[in-house]
Amino acid sequence: MVTLTEIPEGWPADEAGALAVQDELRGRVVLDEPGPPPGTGLVTGVDVAYDDERDVVAAAAVVLDAATLEVVAESTAVGRVAFPYVPGLLAFREIPTVLAALDALSTGPGLVVCDGYGLAHPRRFGLASHLGVLTGLPVIGVAKNPFTFAYEQPGTERGAASPLVAGPGEEVGRALRTQAGIKPVFVSVGHRVSLDNACAHVLSLTPRYRLPESTRRADALCREALRTALRPVQHPVA
DNA sequence: GCGACAG
DNA sequence: ATCTTGTCGC
Numbered sequence: 001m002v003t004l005t006e007i008p009e010g011w012p013a014d015e016a017g018a019l020a021v022q023d024e025l026r027g028r029v030v031l032d033e034p035g036p037p038p039g040t041g042l043v044t045g046v047d048v049a050y051d052d053e054r055d056v057v058a059a060a061a062v063v064l065d066a067a068t069l070e071v072v073a074e075s076t077a078v079g080r081v082a083f084p085y086v087p088g089l090l091a092f093r094e095i096p097t098v099l100a101a102l103d104a105l106s107t108g109p110g111l112v113v114c115d116g117y118g119l120a121h122p123r124r125f126g127l128a129s130h131l132g133v134l135t136g137l138p139v140i141g142v143a144k145n146p147f148t149f150a151y152e153q154p155g156t157e158r159g160a161a162s163p164l165v166a167g168p169g170e171e172v173g174r175a176l177r178t179q180a181g182i183k184p185v186f187v188s189v190g191h192r193v194s195l196d197n198a199c200a201h202v203l204s205l206t207p208r209y210r211l212p213e214s215t216r217r218a219d220a221l222c223r224e225a226l227r228t229a230l231r232p233v234q235h236p237v238a
Numbered sequence: 239g240c241g242a243c244a245g
Numbered sequence: 246a247t248c249t250t251g252t253c254g255c
Contacts, residue, residue, distance in 0.1 A: 048245075050246055085246075087243040093246095094245080116244045126244070147244050186244085 005079030005100040018089045026125045028133045035138045035193030038200035042110030045214025048094045049226040057081045059097040060222035069213045075104035076225035088122045091130040112139040113214045118190030120173040132191020139190035140198040146186050151175040178206035
């Protein structure tokens, strides 16, 4: 069964409204907790896929055992796209549907890993921070691109890292090499996790591929959920 | 001033 | 994000 997630009442209708929300929520981010220890407990990947033509977004949450990387639980949700794509306002596009997917899980999510950024954001309040503040969960962001931020190329070996900086002396995240000789990923803190711990989690989630297993699983699942949701219902014929 | 810019 | 065939490699 597929239910269409509602866009919450009071959801910002334009850029000015969204900026005001970020401004208000930014102060609630918690940055002084280390977060759950890497390699233990549960880790949940979240991701979304879009059909902009039909204004539909599908979200998936996949819970992994952090020690074995085996799937413990998963869920999906489908909704209307809640906001246009504006760099810096990505969270407003996907958060309602992501929250619905997290709510549908049969277990607590543990640490949440999302696509995109937390602190590494024009106003230091990216998707991972936003999701963290709304749920109270520990959240980190893992992005495939450095956005507008600068970094020095980390060493070529797996585990090598270098600061992702917004300006002289302001570290907003880390470029982390998860596979030897492969383009790094860009890790930033969302809520209630330290940057060191966030990077340790990401390394523990990348035994084989560039991107965390959590995101890879969530990516595959939300694409499938989108295909299913867009497939026209089959009426039985007599 | 203009364009680019996580997904 | 998404549009998209074949192809090189383990």
